[in-house]
Amino acid sequence: MMQSAIAIAAHPDDIEFYMAGTMLLLKQVGWETHYLNVASGNCGSVQWDAARTRHVRRREARCSARMLGAHWHRPLCDDLEVMYEIRLLRRLAGVIRAVKPTIVLTHSPQDYMEDHMNTCRLAVTAAFARGMPNFQTIPARRAIENPVTVYHAMPHGLCDGLRVRIIPEIFINTTPVHETKRDALACHRSQKEWLDVSQGLDSYLKAMDGMSLTLGKMSRRFRHAEGWRRHSPLGFCAPQADPLREALANGYKRNRKYTSWRRVQIV
Ligand SMILES: [Zn+2]
Secondary structure: OOOEEEEEEOOOOHHHHHOHHHHHHHHHOOOEEEEEEOEOOOOOOOOOOHHHHHHHHHHHHHHHHHHHOOEEEOOOEOOOOOOOOHHHHHHHHHHHHHHOOOEEEEOOOOOOOHHHHHHHHHHHHHHHHHHOOOOOOOOOOOOOOOOOEEEEEOOHHHEOOOOOEOOOOEEEEOHHHHHHHHHHHHOOHHHHHHHHHHHOOOHHHHHHHHHHHHHHHHHOOOOOEEEEEEOOOOOOOOOOOOHHHHHOHHHEEEOOOOOOHHHOOOO
C-alpha cells in the first residue's frame, strides 16, 4: 500500500511556509500527501468581510494543494477559534483514521500564536487516538493500528512565544523543490497583496526564502532547508522510528546539537 503523510497546520499559507518542501519531496518518492488547514483564514483581511475572505482563501489553498500534488481537506473552524476542544478533536481524529498516515507534519508545540499551538495539540492527540476503539470520531470511523511518527515544524521566526531560540533535530534539503514551494506560497495572493502594501513588494515570499536560507545555513550542508523535531514515540511508533530518514535519505541531516530523546539518560 502507498504510504501517506498529512500536513496539519492552522491557517492557509502555514503549510507553505514551514512544511511544503518536505511534502513535495515525499510526493517525489511516491508518497500520497494530504493538506489540511484547521482554520479557514477568515481573519486574514482588513478590506473584506469574513465570508468573502473565507471564500477567497479557500480557493487559494486549493490552488496551492493542487500545485503541491496533495489531497486538500476542508478547514474545520475559523481563525482564533482553534481551541483544544472535543468536537474539533473528534473531527480531526476522523480525518486521521481516514488518511491512515505514516507521517503527521504539524506546528511546533511552542510558537508565536495560539492557533498554531492548539493545532499542534489537536494533531498530536488526534494521532494518539487513532487506535482507541472507544474514542468516537466525527464522522464515526473505525480505529486503525498503523504506527505514526509526528514531526513538528519550526516555529515562526525560529523562536518560541517567549523569544527563546528553537533548534531543529532534523534538516531536510528543500533546495530541489524550493521554486515549487515558492509558487505554492504565491497562490495565497490575498496575503501577498496585503503584505506588499504594508511591508513592501514580495515581502511575503522573501520571508519564506529567509527562513529556509537560515535553516540551510544552520544545516551546514544545504542551501534551503526545513527543520523538524520528532514527537516522543510513546503511543505513536517504535522508539527509533524516523520515516523521513528512510524516505529522504540523501536530503536528510540530523542536527548534532540537538539533544534527542534517545540521548537522555533516565537514572
Ligand atoms: Zn498561521
